[in-house]
Amino acid sequence: MRLLPSTAHKFSGGPIINPRCDYRSEPVLIRETTLSDFDGIWPIFHEIALAGDSYAYSRDTSREEAERLWIGVPRRTFVAEIGGRIVGTYYIKTNQDGPGNHVCNCGYMVSSSARGKGIATALCFHSQKTAAELGYKAMQFNFVASTNDGAVRLWQKMGFDVVGRLPRAFNHPVKGYVDALVMYKWLDT
Amino acid sequence: MRLLPSTAHKFSGGPIINPRCDYRSEPVLIRETTLSDFDGIWPIFHEIALAGDSYAYSRDTSREEAERLWIGVPRRTFVAEIGGRIVGTYYIKTNQDGPGNHVCNCGYMVSSSARGKGIATALCFHSQKTAAELGYKAMQFNFVASTNDGAVRLWQKMGFDVVGRLPRAFNHPVKGYVDALVMYKWLDT
Numbered sequence: 001m002r003l004l005p006s007t008a009h010k011f012s013g014g015p016i017i018n019p020r021c022d023y024r025s026e027p028v029l030i031r032e033t034t035l036s037d038f039d040g041i042w043p044i045f046h047e048i049a050l051a052g053d054s055y056a057y058s059r060d061t062s063r064e065e066a067e068r069l070w071i072g073v074p075r076r077t078f079v080a081e082i083g084g085r086i087v088g089t090y091y092i093k094t095n096q097d098g099p100g101n102h103v104c105n106c107g108y109m110v111s112s113s114a115r116g117k118g119i120a121t122a123l124c125f126h127s128q129k130t131a132a133e134l135g136y137k138a139m140q141f142n143f144v145a146s147t148n149d150g151a152v153r154l155w156q157k158m159g160f161d162v163v164g165r166l167p168r169a170f171n172h173p174v175k176g177y178v179d180a181l182v183m184y185k186w187l188d189t
Numbered sequence: 190m191r192l193l194p195s196t197a198h199k200f201s202g203g204p205i206i207n208p209r210c211d212y213r214s215e216p217v218l219i220r221e222t223t224l225s226d227f228d229g230i231w232p233i234f235h236e237i238a239l240a241g242d243s244y245a246y247s248r249d250t251s252r253e254e255a256e257r258l259w260i261g262v263p264r265r266t267f268v269a270e271i272g273g274r275i276v277g278t279y280y281i282k283t284n285q286d287g288p289g290n291h292v293c294n295c296g297y298m299v300s301s302s303a304r305g306k307g308i309a310t311a312l313c314f315h316s317q318k319t320a321a322e323l324g325y326k327a328m329q330f331n332f333v334a335s336t337n338d339g340a341v342r343l344w345q346k347m348g349f350d351v352v353g354r355l356p357r358a359f360n361h362p363v364k365g366y367v368d369a370l371v372m373y374k375w376l377d378t
Contacts, residue, residue: 096332097247163355164352164354167352
């Protein structure tokens with residue numbers, strides 16, 4: 001667990017980044033986590049892990065383990081707030097050590113009650129800035145369920161390529177074994 | 190650190206598995222690690238990490254951290270012995286949790302003094318049996334340097350497909366940024 005000074009950024013958004021998100025009426029604040037933030041992150045994490053259709057977390061991941069995975073292990077974790085309520089979150093960490101340590105990995109979660117507002121786009125945009133600030137040259141998503149059309153489309157819009165397809169690597173709760181995708185973006189352009 | 194009862198297997202080898210390996214004169218024993226084995230593993234790990242051209246470990250990985258990574262984190266770790274001397278080792282672990290927990294990941298290391306004897310082949314063959322025993326359905330290598338021709342060829346011979354190519358994800362000590370490969374084999378056939 002890290003307690004870091006909160007570095008807050010008002011995310012200005014705008015039509016190029018996400019035309020659906022009306023930041024004027026509901027400003028989205030993206031800031032680094034503080035020690036107490038997991039109270040707001042846990043319901044989102046728990047909901048998404050329990051659904052079992054998008055992330056490589058066990059459905060019965062405990063709150064303690066979730067906090068370790070989402071805040072303890074990563075280099076940095078951020079939250080997105082609307083009106084003081086946490087509606088989304090992302091982490092950033094090094095994907096592989098040594099000869100691979102110039103590539104980061106991020107994970108994003110948005111509360112089901114706040115979807116369709118461009119929060120994931122805002123988080124991904126923010127994470128790419130964070131990645132550059134931390135000196136990473138590329139970003140990789142290791143395990144995107146091929147059935148998660150919304151996510152695949154969104155990451156492609158954000159400049160990520162599908163660079164790998166893992167046959168039947170994702171055990172979907174309804175569809176059974178489906179492929180998982182590896183997505184990748186070189187940031188240093 | 191786990192101290193498990195050592196389950197030893199005399200690896201019979203044979204021409205189908207590796208025609209180069211003369212197991213009759215120098216039998217290779219593959220067995221699970223015991224607490225004291227890291228003394229024999231560490232020189233191999235250190236040599237390979239220091240070379241920096243094949244594994245995603247920092248060159249300055251400490252012995253303590255190496256033991257955590259190679260024995261502490263994985264589900265099982267095995268060693269290959271010739272005449273009582275550890276000449277190779279592999280670990281097996283779950284690659285992704287939750288919806289991905291039917292796919293394992295393995296890492297293999299062979300002492301430079303024992304290469305060309307088919308030890309890596311024997312370890313990979315053994316690991317696939319172990320994977321099946323542990324209930325895994327597939328095996329994935331996340332980060333194979335595309336310049337590591339010997340490894341790529343060997344895994345392909347062992348039935349692994351290249352399912353992903355990560356552009357410039359591997360920072361090679363001589364060749365600079367080269368692609369890394371994702372390799373994958375479905376075991377449940």
